[in-house]
Amino acid sequence: xxxxxxxxxxxxxxxxxxxxxxxxxxxxxxxxxxxxxxxxxxxxxxxxxxxxxxxxxxxxxxxxxxxxxxxxxxxxxxxxxxxxxxxxxxxxxxxxxxxxxxxxxxxxxxxxxxxxxxxxxxxxxxxxxxxxxxxxxxxxxxxxxxxxxxxxxxxxxxxxxxxxxxxxxxxxxxxxxxxxxxxxxxxxxxxxxxxxxxxxxxxxxxxxxxxxxxxxxxxxxxxxxxxxxxxxxxxxxxxxxxxxxxxxxxxxxxxxxxxxxxxxxxxxxxxxxxxxxxxxxxxxxxxxxxxxxxxxxxxxxxxxxxxxxxxxxxxxxxxxxxxxxxxxxxxxxxxxxxxxxxxxxxxxxxxxxxxxxxxxxxxxxxxxxxxxxxxxxxxxxxxxxxxxxxxxxxxxxxxxxxxxxxxxxxxxxxxxxxxxxxxxxxxxxxxxxxxxxxxxxxxxxxxxxxxxxxxxxxxxxxxxxxxxxxxxxxxxxxxxxxxxxxxxxxxxxxxxxxxxxxxxxxxxxxxxxxxxxxxxxxxxxxxxxxxxxxxxxxxxxxxxxxxxxxxxxxxxxxxxxxxxxxxxxxxxxxxxxxxxxxxxxxxxxxxxxxxxxxxxxxxxxxxxxxxxxxxxxxxxxxxxxxxxxxxxxxxxxxxxxxxxxxxxxxxxxxxxxxxxxxxxxxxxxxxxxxxxxxxxxxxxxxxxxxxxxxxxxxxx
Amino acid sequence: xxxxxxxxxxxxxxxxxxxxxxxxxxxxxxxxxxxxxxxxxxxxxxxxxxxxxxxxxxxxxxxxxxxxxxxxxxxxxxxxxxxxxxxxxxxxxxxxxxxxxxxxxxxxxxxxxxxxxxxxxxxxxxxxxxxxxxxxxxxxxxxxxxxxxxxxxxxxxxxxxxxxxxxxxxxxxxxxxxxxxxxxx
Numbered sequence: 001x002x003x004x005x006x007x008x009x010x011x012x013x014x015x016x017x018x019x020x021x022x023x024x025x026x027x028x029x030x031x032x033x034x035x036x037x038x039x040x041x042x043x044x045x046x047x048x049x050x051x052x053x054x055x056x057x058x059x060x061x062x063x064x065x066x067x068x069x070x071x072x073x074x075x076x077x078x079x080x081x082x083x084x085x086x087x088x089x090x091x092x093x094x095x096x097x098x099x100x101x102x103x104x105x106x107x108x109x110x111x112x113x114x115x116x117x118x119x120x121x122x123x124x125x126x127x128x129x130x131x132x133x134x135x136x137x138x139x140x141x142x143x144x145x146x147x148x149x150x151x152x153x154x155x156x157x158x159x160x161x162x163x164x165x166x167x168x169x170x171x172x173x174x175x176x177x178x179x180x181x182x183x184x185x186x187x188x189x190x191x192x193x194x195x196x197x198x199x200x201x202x203x204x205x206x207x208x209x210x211x212x213x214x215x216x217x218x219x220x221x222x223x224x225x226x227x228x229x230x231x232x233x234x235x236x237x238x239x240x241x242x243x244x245x246x247x248x249x250x251x252x253x254x255x256x257x258x259x260x261x262x263x264x265x266x267x268x269x270x271x272x273x274x275x276x277x278x279x280x281x282x283x284x285x286x287x288x289x290x291x292x293x294x295x296x297x298x299x300x301x302x303x304x305x306x307x308x309x310x311x312x313x314x315x316x317x318x319x320x321x322x323x324x325x326x327x328x329x330x331x332x333x334x335x336x337x338x339x340x341x342x343x344x345x346x347x348x349x350x351x352x353x354x355x356x357x358x359x360x361x362x363x364x365x366x367x368x369x370x371x372x373x374x375x376x377x378x379x380x381x382x383x384x385x386x387x388x389x390x391x392x393x394x395x396x397x398x399x400x401x402x403x404x405x406x407x408x409x410x411x412x413x414x415x416x417x418x419x420x421x422x423x424x425x426x427x428x429x430x431x432x433x434x435x436x437x438x439x440x441x442x443x444x445x446x447x448x449x450x451x452x453x454x455x456x457x458x459x460x461x462x463x464x465x466x467x468x469x470x471x472x473x474x475x476x477x478x479x480x481x482x483x484x485x486x487x488x489x490x491x492x493x494x495x496x497x498x499x500x501x502x503x504x505x506x507x508x509x510x511x512x513x514x515x516x517x518x519x520x521x522x523x524x525x526x527x528x529x530x531x532x533x534x535x536x537x538x539x540x541x542x543x544x545x546x547x548x549x550x551x552x553x554x555x556x557x558x559x560x561x562x563x564x565x566x567x568x569x570x571x572x573x574x575x576x577x578x579x580x581x582x583x584x585x586x587x588x589x590x591x592x593x594x595x596x597x598x599x600x601x602x603x604x605x606x607x608x609x610x611x612x613x614x615x616x617x618x619x620x621x622x623x624x625x626x627x628x629x630x631x632x633x634x635x636x637x638x639x640x641x642x643x644x645x646x647x648x649x650x651x652x653x654x655x656x657x658x659x660x661x662x663x664x665x666x667x668x669x670x671x672x673x674x675x676x677x678x679x680x681x682x683x684x685x686x687x688x689x690x691x692x693x694x695x696x697x698x699x700x
Numbered sequence: 701x702x703x704x705x706x707x708x709x710x711x712x713x714x715x716x717x718x719x720x721x722x723x724x725x726x727x728x729x730x731x732x733x734x735x736x737x738x739x740x741x742x743x744x745x746x747x748x749x750x751x752x753x754x755x756x757x758x759x760x761x762x763x764x765x766x767x768x769x770x771x772x773x774x775x776x777x778x779x780x781x782x783x784x785x786x787x788x789x790x791x792x793x794x795x796x797x798x799x800x801x802x803x804x805x806x807x808x809x810x811x812x813x814x815x816x817x818x819x820x821x822x823x824x825x826x827x828x829x830x831x832x833x834x835x836x837x838x839x840x841x842x843x844x845x846x847x848x849x850x851x852x853x854x855x856x857x858x859x860x861x862x863x864x865x866x867x868x869x870x871x872x873x874x875x876x877x878x879x880x881x882x883x884x885x
Contacts, residue, residue, distance in 0.1 A: 061782075064764070066763050066764065068764060068782065069763060069764065069817075069819070072819075072821075072822060073819075073821050073822075076821040076822060076824070076825050077821065081825045081826070082810060082825065117792070117794075120776070120787075120789040120790055120792075121787050121789065121794065121796070123774060123776070123789075124770070124776035124777075124778055124787045124788075124789050125778065125787065125796075125805070126748070127742075127755060127757075127768070127770045127774070127776060127778070128768055128778055128808070128812065129742065129812065129815075129865065129867050129874045129876060130808055130811075130848050130849050130867045130869045130872075130874055131808065131848075132744060132746050132747075132748055132749070132869060132871050132872035132874070133848045133869055133870060133871050133872075134805070135748040135871075136748075136871065139748075482750075484774060485749060485750045485751060485753055485773075486748055486749065486750065487748060487749070487750045488748065
């Protein structure tokens with residue numbers, strides 16, 4: 001009674017600490033940060049200037065005014081505020097670009113007809129309530145050089161709009177209320193395809209919805225299946241009680257451990273914690289009812305299993321992915337806290353007995369594990385390394401409707417050559433840096449602002465035209481406006497100066513929506529949109545800046561890194577088992593099915609052309625952490641009937657727990673579940689059915 | 701007898717009381733409107749005007765479309781339809797194009813559209829509204845792109861129809877007197 005009260009108090013304290021410190025992050029994409037500080041800085045600064053953050057975009061030109069009004073009302077009710085697509089450019093900085101207008105355009109702007117039309121237009125606008133400020137435009141920029149520059153650089157099909165009317169832009173409310181975003185998304189989806197919409201809010205809400213459903217579904221099914229297995233194998237409610245309460249302790253300790261290192265916990269990690277039941281089942285079942293006569297050998301098996309599981313989880317800690325680190329921290333803390341939780345109940349655990357299940361088995365010759373390992377290794381060499389690639393789509397959930405919107409806006413960005421923007425390192429001028437890419441046909445040169453850069457001679461001609469036409473245009477303008485009762489203080493000299501390519505790109509970045517040049521790590525970069533992304537992006541020194549390319553490259557890099565970590569973890573497990581088992585044949589037996597599974601994955605990947613993703617590698621780490629346990633316990637206990645029954649129970653529990661994840665909506669969880677099940681089932685079957693013949697002279 | 705007279709006076713006074721100006725009352729008054737036409741006298745004073753500029757204007761509103769027709773002194777028409785702004789002046793019609801996309805101007809257009817439609821949610825998106833007995837004073841929310849407007853005072857009649865609008869912007873004040881307002885439901 002006293003013991004239970006102490007445990008209850010500890011759980012209450014953990015729950016209180018979790019409740020006080022818990023902060024959830026729904027979009028797993030936010031866990032990704034480039035390791036290279038230069039690449040990370042370039043990407044962050046490009047995205048900072050980007051008009052896409054904290055906003056949603058709605059193309060609603062196809063709606064009637066009444067429909068548009070209804071939609072505006074729904075958006076306003078949800079807290080979305082319409083804002084301009086572009087921030088107002090500083091007129092002085094804009095006019096600094098005057099030398100980039102062709103001289104012919106200057107002549108046209110300074111003509112009497114154009115000047116009269118400009119004054120009439122501005123007076124009409126000034127006649128609107130509050131419109132008088134429009135007259136300031138005439139004062140600052142009598143000829144209308146600014147609007148002509150904007151038309152030249154940001155007009156239809158240029159510099160950020162990608163053709164067609166620009167979408168309406170709405171600033172997202174903060175904090176985001178998912179229920180309100182859901183209403184907005186439903187309204188927009190109902191109007192699709194006449195309306196197109198995009199924004200991080202929709203990804204956040206869809207991921208939140210998917211995770212909420214997955215948590216409920218996976219946890220309920222896992223609980224029911226585990227309950228069924230335990231009732232059938234033990235008929236002892238105390239074991240279930242220990243598993244249930246212990247898993248609650250694992251969950252709380254796992255979440256708190258993450259909170260020690262990170263301010264926010266990714267929602268998908270919370271769903272992953274439902275798999276703790278499987279790890280805990282293994283520990284609990286194998287530690288329960290140990291037969292006195294076989295205690296030493298059983299403990300070797302148990303520590304082999306727990307040690308390899310911890311090693312499998314620990315290797316993920318060495319990776320750079322925050323998401324995987326959080327899963328690893330939660331797993332390690334969850335498993336250790338469960339073992340600590342069992343300490344006060346060790347006598348209860350000792351007294352539990354399991355139903356034994358008679359299993360058919362084949363006693364294999366002692367050379368078989370070596371032959372299997374050798375054949376698998378040779379097969380792996382023959383098949384060759386599979387392609388490793390992770391795309392952003394595999395990393396977060398999006399509904400089919402949102403997927404169609406992503407395609408639509410990707411096409412618009414691609415049309416403006418802004419889908420795959422990269423930073424190109426430059427030692428000389430920006431155009432010299434871009435020339436090789438243009439020569440290869442990778443760069444859409446005509447869409448790059450440098451294609452509209454005027455060379456020094458053309459700039460000189462423009463500045464000369466401005467000087468020549470300035471006084472005449474100024475006098476005419478003053479005469480027209482005074483006759484309309486307007487008084488203006490017109491500038492005495494024309495705007496503009498000669499610009500170099502770098503200064504031109506910097507100015508354009510200041511007045512437009514996108515940055516075209518940057519400096520990081522003491523190097524200069526010019527930004528450019530690519531027609532297609534070359535496979536050797538990093539080898540060319542190109543830094544992806546578009547979210548799609550950036551995250552694809554980042555995830556692929558993380559996948560490769562995790563692949564190496566997986567191999568390192570595998571080597572660590574071999575070393576650990578060599579130390580604890582001290583028998584080469586047993587060690588080969590332990591790893592034989594895992595190597596065969598690895599060969600199966602490599603062959604499947606090569607034959608179907610499916611690349612291995614970061615989730616597969618994470619799954620492999622879990623497969624060796626889980627599957628090695630079955631063979632390690634089986635071979636350590638000489639395939640004892642009770643221990644094999646325990647393996648059957650823990651194996652079925654693991655397959656059920658991870659199999660349930662295959663029903664998840666979130667692609668990370670679905671893929672993780674499938675990988676672990678595909679890897680664990682052959683290992684489980686091998687451990688249950690293939691028994692190692694004793695060495696000559698080995699005691700029974 | 702005196703008591704009856706007093707009660708009758710109270711009842712009559714209550715009956716004569718105009719409807720109070722509240723967001724709900726204003727919404728109800730303007731709900732279901734299909735069009736609005738008004739004759740407006742506008743007076744502008746400020747830094748750019750050599751003398752107070754008085755103009756006569758015809759305002760026409762239908763859902764999604766606002767026409768601001770200046771009859772004199774310089775005839776011109778500005779048509780706001782969705783995000784499109786067209787200026788008709790001296791027999792020529794021209795879409796404002798790049799200028800209409802200027803964020804400050806786009807914000808002003810959005811404001812005028814919402815004002816003409818009495819679209820309270822849209823106005824509240826950009827402004828903080830202070831409700832008085834017969835007037836509403838709107839000041840732009842902090843961080844609003846409505847830099848061309850500092851304060852708007854809307855004065856309503858007993859019938860909750862707008863009578864006067866005073867608008868302060870950085871370079872001018874505009875006073876609008878509404879005459880012959882016709883609303884079709």
